Amino acid sequence: MPITELLIGGLLLGGLYALMACGLNLIFGVMRVINFAHGELLAIGALSTVSLVAGFHFPFWSALLLVPILTAAIGLVMHKLVLQRLAGAPMIMSLLATYAISTILVNGAILTWGGGYRGLPGVLSGSVSVLGQNLSISRLVAFAVALGVSLAVWWVLEKTRWGRAVRSVSQAPELAEISGISIEHVRNTTFALGAAMAGLAGVLMAPTFASDPQLGVRFLIKAFAVIIVGGMGSYPGAIAAALLLGVIEVFGGYFTGAVIGSALLFLLMLAVLLVRPRGLLGVGART
Amino acid sequence: MMKPIALAVVLGLAALAVPYFGTEYALSFTMQLLVFMILAYSWNLIGGYTGYTHFGQVCFFGLGGYVGALLIQNAGMRWYFAVPVAALAGAALALPLGTAMLRLKGPYFAIGMFGLTRVLESLVLGFDSVTKGGTGLYLVPLDNLRPVYYALVGLAIVMIVGTWRLDNSRLGLKLLAIREDEQAADSLGVRTTRLKIGTFVVSAIAPAAVGALNAVYLGFIDPPTAFSPVMELTTIAIVLLGGMGTVLGPLVGAIVLSVVNELLWARFPEYYLAIVGTLLLLAVLYMPRGIVNLGMKRGWLPAGRSLFRQLAREGGRGRPPVAAPLVPDEAKRAEA
Numbered sequence A: 001m002p003i004t005e006l007l008i009g010g011l012l013l014g015g016l017y018a019l020m021a022c023g024l025n026l027i028f029g030v031m032r033v034i035n036f037a038h039g040e041l042l043a044i045g046a047l048s049t050v051s052l053v054a055g056f057h058f059p060f061w062s063a064l065l066l067v068p069i070l071t072a073a074i075g076l077v078m079h080k081l082v083l084q085r086l087a088g089a090p091m092i093m094s095l096l097a098t099y100a101i102s103t104i105l106v107n108g109a110i111l112t113w114g115g116g117y118r119g120l121p122g123v124l125s126g127s128v129s130v131l132g133q134n135l136s137i138s139r140l141v142a143f144a145v146a147l148g149v150s151l152a153v154w155w156v157l158e159k160t161r162w163g164r165a166v167r168s169v170s171q172a173p174e175l176a177e178i179s180g181i182s183i184e185h186v187r188n189t190t191f192a193l194g195a196a197m198a199g200l201a202g203v204l205m206a207p208t209f210a211s212d213p214q215l216g217v218r219f220l221i222k223a224f225a226v227i228i229v230g231g232m233g234s235y236p237g238a239i240a241a242a243l244l245l246g247v248i249e250v251f252g253g254y255f256t257g258a259v260i261g262s263a264l265l266f267l268l269m270l271a272v273l274l275v276r277p278r279g280l281l282g283v284g285a286r287t
Numbered sequence B: 001m002m003k004p005i006a007l008a009v010v011l012g013l014a015a016l017a018v019p020y021f022g023t024e025y026a027l028s029f030t031m032q033l034l035v036f037m038i039l040a041y042s043w044n045l046i047g048g049y050t051g052y053t054h055f056g057q058v059c060f061f062g063l064g065g066y067v068g069a070l071l072i073q074n075a076g077m078r079w080y081f082a083v084p085v086a087a088l089a090g091a092a093l094a095l096p097l098g099t100a101m102l103r104l105k106g107p108y109f110a111i112g113m114f115g116l117t118r119v120l121e122s123l124v125l126g127f128d129s130v131t132k133g134g135t136g137l138y139l140v141p142l143d144n145l146r147p148v149y150y151a152l153v154g155l156a157i158v159m160i161v162g163t164w165r166l167d168n169s170r171l172g173l174k175l176l177a178i179r180e181d182e183q184a185a186d187s188l189g190v191r192t193t194r195l196k197i198g199t200f201v202v203s204a205i206a207p208a209a210v211g212a213l214n215a216v217y218l219g220f221i222d223p224p225t226a227f228s229p230v231m232e233l234t235t236i237a238i239v240l241l242g243g244m245g246t247v248l249g250p251l252v253g254a255i256v257l258s259v260v261n262e263l264l265w266a267r268f269p270e271y272y273l274a275i276v277g278t279l280l281l282l283a284v285l286y287m288p289r290g291i292v293n294l295g296m297k298r299g300w301l302p303a304g305r306s307l308f309r310q311l312a313r314e315g316g317r318g319r320p321p322v323a324a325p326l327v328p329d330e331a332k333r334a335e336a
Helices: A002-031 A038-055 A060-081 A091-113 A137-159 A161-171 A173-178 A183-205 A215-230 A235-275 B002-021 B024-049 B057-074 B079-101 B107-126 B146-167 B170-180 B182-187 B192-218 B229-242 B249-267 B269-286 B290-298 B306-314 B331-335
Strands: A127-130 A133-136
Touching (some): A002 A038, A002 A133, A002 A137, A002 A161, A002 A215, A002 A235, A038 A091, A038 A215, A060 A091, A060 A183, A091 A215, A091 B107, A091 B229, A091 B269, A137 A183, A161 A173, A161 A183, A173 A183, A215 A235, A215 B107, A235 B079, A235 B107, B002 B024, B002 B146, B024 B057, B024 B146, B024 B170, B024 B192, B024 B229, B024 B249, B057 B079, B057 B107, B057 B192, B079 B107, B079 B146, B146 B192, B170 B192, B182 B192, B229 B249, B229 B269, B229 B290, B249 B269, B249 B290
């Protein structure tokens, strides 16, 4: 029964997209900046996981903690050194800046890890039977952690004081500042959190997918498609769209072949841009 | 008014003389410089004047290269017919794309064009029955590369003169108005959507033509060179370093970056992306107006646009702006 198999495969992929897209969306919400270096944070996350586990023989669970801290630190440095200084500049400047950072990070990753593919065979190997399908444990763990963390961050945004501050900065920065919220603090922490989520997505993919320094771009485009279909700035929209697009990608790849399949999400994104630019669950475009 | 023309004549003559007096190395250096210059002038139209972040120019470069190479190889077309067809193909792709993405403001365009390049690359890799996939297409080398060289010189002159004319026209001011405040421009009667799409389509023509010319010149095309991220990055760095939305910016930037390119690419190819990325980053942070605007500030170049200077001399129309509003405080726009 390929339908069930494809559906499950798509959802498992969608969980990773959700984690990545939510971080991107969070950063976009408070900074009004598309972080073009987000994919590189994911690639660095995946490659440093391979190094930690295969090279230094750390247990895999320790990478789940250490690697997000590393990417959060990179994100914080990025924000402090570059993006914070561009706060009042036109949007084109911050876009160019994150784009420049992404090329620097790609180059750094190639110098550190070489240009080839690296994998983590044997980590979380084995499979379990779910709904009559054999699913690898690594993919199930990746899905569960990715979706769990995405939902947890959503809960934090909705229920905690810090989350309220983040939402108010993203909805009305001036009013938030008047109300005594430190915009700088919110932006710093949000950027670090978004970067940590990208790094965690990298850790989770490392056992399943072969990783290389160019990995970031491929996933970034999919994360873009997710936040556009889900609605820019909408957190539940991004989670729903991530699962939907994961399924569409897997089904599309199965029925139309790899060539069309790879372009499918992009075409879907274009269609959404034309028909309903604020996305399926978007709360009105604030561009 | 005479100054730009004189400069153009001198540069034009120098460029025309290179194949006769220069060495093989000088010729290939000038070719590279011209390719980057034309790409930079095209990027300047949409990125510099209209203010839209364009991360996908190289997709028109690659499309043009493949259309040109396939026409030459499969249809037996001569290169001087294939190149204009490739240019038209660039415009034909840009029209629906621009219509889809430029109706929306802000970051959508940046995302869409960034993604398109990778999608096109994977399509070219995937349809390997036509494009030979990753092996690339080999063209029969031309005996004489001079005509290709002159075509590049001609295209570069068209781009420079065109930009100069644009800079001193109402159309140019309308584009700048879109960059500064799109809503305000719209409410003043500037047909922003139509102008943006038009500019985008025009800015896609030359890169497609250059892509085809480059493929003819190299005699080879494959997906990594056709859709090269290095090409994209270098073009943007050229415009930003030289000065976005200026006539001389792309020219100055192309010369500076080509020299940097020659010095670094040969010695540190593995650091090239990071070095150009750092240059771009430093320019964004410390010199966002570029060399040309710095020159205007220091008095090396006449300040502002000559149209404004002319208006100021005539003294008509109320308060004559003496210096052009080069990049005024755009904080509001960034937040809006």
